Amino acid sequence: xxxxxxxxxCLRDITVRNRIFVSPMCQYSAxxxxxxxxxxxxxxxxxxxxxxxxxxxxxxxxxEGRISPGDLGIWNDIQTKELQKVxxxxxxxxxxxxxxxxxxxxxxxxxxxxxxxxxxxxxEGGWTPVAPSAVPFSANHATPKELAKTEIxxxxxxxxxxxxxxxxAGFKVLExxxxxxxxxxxxxxxxxxxRNDEFGGIxxxxxxxxxxxxxxxxxxxxxxxxxxxxxxxxxxxxGGWDLEQSIRFCxxxxxxxxxxxxxxxxxxxxxAKIPFAPGxxxxxxxxxxxxxxxxxxxVGFITDPHQAxxxxxxxxxxxxxxxxxxxxxxxxxxxxxKKLGEDxxxxxxxxxxxxxxxxxxxxxxxxKDFYHE
Numbered sequence: 001x002x003x004x005x006x007x008x009x010c011l012r013d014i015t016v017r018n019r020i021f022v023s024p025m026c027q028y029s030a031x032x033x034x035x036x037x038x039x040x041x042x043x044x045x046x047x048x049x050x051x052x053x054x055x056x057x058x059x060x061x062x063x064e065g066r067i068s069p070g071d072l073g074i075w076n077d078i079q080t081k082e083l084q085k086v087x088x089x090x091x092x093x094x095x096x097x098x099x100x101x102x103x104x105x106x107x108x109x110x111x112x113x114x115x116x117x118x119x120x121x122x123x124e125g126g127w128t129p130v131a132p133s134a135v136p137f138s139a140n141h142a143t144p145k146e147l148a149k150t151e152i153x154x155x156x157x158x159x160x161x162x163x164x165x166x167x168x169a170g171f172k173v174l175e176x177x178x179x180x181x182x183x184x185x186x187x188x189x190x191x192x193x194x195r196n197d198e199f200g201g202i203x204x205x206x207x208x209x210x211x212x213x214x215x216x217x218x219x220x221x222x223x224x225x226x227x228x229x230x231x232x233x234x235x236x237x238x239g240g241w242d243l244e245q246s247i248r249f250c251x252x253x254x255x256x257x258x259x260x261x262x263x264x265x266x267x268x269x270x271x272a273k274i275p276f277a278p279g280x281x282x283x284x285x286x287x288x289x290x291x292x293x294x295x296x297x298x299v300g301f302i303t304d305p306h307q308a309x310x311x312x313x314x315x316x317x318x319x320x321x322x323x324x325x326x327x328x329x330x331x332x333x334x335x336x337x338k339k340l341g342e343d344x345x346x347x348x349x350x351x352x353x354x355x356x357x358x359x360x361x362x363x364x365x366x367x368k369d370f371y372h373e
Contacts, residue, residue: 004312005305006342009052009319011259011295013224014172016096016319018052018344019312020333023299023323024100024175024230026057026071028112033060033073035082043086046326047095048347050333053319054090056083058102058177061155061162065103065183069125070112074101075158080165087170093347098173100230101162101217103155105183106131106144106192132187132209133194138270152199152209155183156216163217167225174221175228176214176258180267184210185232188249189241189268203245211252218257228297229253230262233284236272243287250292260295261288262321276300279307286316297321305336 009016022043029038039056047054060066060073073079087097109126111118119141120126130151131144147155159176166174178184186192187209193200199208214229221227233246250261263285266274274280278301285298299321302308308320325332337344346354 003309003340003342005309005320005340006337006344011173011226014096014226016052017094018050018333019319020051020308020336021053021098021297021319021321022046022051022055022326023321024055024057024177025323025327026067028068028070028114030070030072033063033066033071033075033079035072035079035086039072040086040089044089044093045330047090047093048350049326049329049331050337050344050346051095051322051326052333053096053098053173055173055175055321056086056097056099056171058100058104058182059162061101061103061158064108064127064130065105065158067104067108067182068110068112069120071104074099074162074165074169080169083166083169083171091170091172096173097171098175098228099166099169099171100175100177101159101166102177103158103183105129105181105186106135106137106141107181109142131183131192132199133192135192135194137181146195149197149199155209156212159213160216160220163221167221173226173228174217175230175262176210176217177230178210179230179232179262179264181232181269182267184213185241185268188245189235191235191237191240191268203248207249207252210249211256214253214256214258226259227257228260228262229258230264232265232267233263233281233288234265235268236266236274237269240268243284246284247288247291250288250294254292254294258294260297260318261285261292262297262299263288263317264299278302279311282311282316286314289315289317295319299323305339308336309340 006018090097106129108129129144134146136143235241281300285296289296295318297319298317303325
């Protein structure tokens with residue numbers, strides 16, 4: 001039996017073994033942006049668990065581009081060297097190693113969620129966030145410093161340098177984070193971009209910097225490897241960024257050499273009314289896929305293998321990204337295959353647990369295999 005979920009996906013010269021992607025999920029567990037054993041085990045276990053593509057969390061292109069002091073970074077050689085180990089382990093276990101590079105913009109300098117997620121002051125290890133406009137995320141957040149034109153130009157180099165480092169670390173897919181109210185989304189949305197120069201105002205100006213990043217990264221990233229972009233297809237607020245603008249933007253991204261759109265929504269403002277429900281973001285993925293004629297990935301409350309399969313069969317997306325469900329169960333792909341009647345290989349080390357049928361009765365002291373169970 002061949003299901004859509006467990007069919008391969010080809011993007012440029014990369015073949016993903018199935019359509020299950022591990023969504024980039026911040027772990028807030030790095031020190032100075034350097035990955036450690038937690039990241040290695042967290043990401044490696046999901047490769048062992050059978051996912052087709054493993055996306056490393058939003059990784060800051062600069063120290064001030066991190067959401068929290070615990071975020072990963074990719075602005076120096078130490079970080080790059082440690083990320084090599086993660087990418088290599090993912091790849092040797094059959095998955096595609098991918099990484100999302102990002103800048104948090106006005107939502108930077110916050111504590112980890114389990115520490116309250118509050119904005120951090122300088123004395124607490126925080127820093128002054130930067131943004132397209134000096135508009136804070138909420139009344140509790142610091143007012144960001146508005147980026148000067150020269151600073152915007154320097155950010156382009158930081159993104160392209162990060163892409164080069166990701167390549168040297170061994171990643172086969174790069175994703176640009178333009179969603180969830182972070183820096184590049186802040187340029188896109190009229191709710192957060194109040195500039196009156198060539199980077200603000202009309203749609204062409206608000207998209208100027210994100211498109212420049214896409215082009216700069218595509219220019220340094222190998223032509224045989226794909227680049228993804230995660231967007232928030234809507235702000236869920238009247239007068240904000242919406243699906244119509246997203247479709248137009250995705251057409252421009254496609255022209256810039258982007259290979260897949262990772263479709264999410266929201267994150268721009270704290271009081272948006274978002275209709276959370278299973279698969280609530282699928283219609284955005286479907287519309288962008290159809291209208292912009294570009295492959296898409298959908299994400300959001302997708303937990304059941306049959307649900308994921310239906311989305312793909314109905315051509316509403318080309319891949320399924322799982323976030324919280326993968327936190328709950330790193331081996332979701334292996335169990336999903338069984339539910340859908342697929343026979344996929346398990347890691348050799350786990351093969352003896354694949355079948356529920358007991359083929360051998362173990363008697364204490366009579367079978368050497370007993371001691372290895």
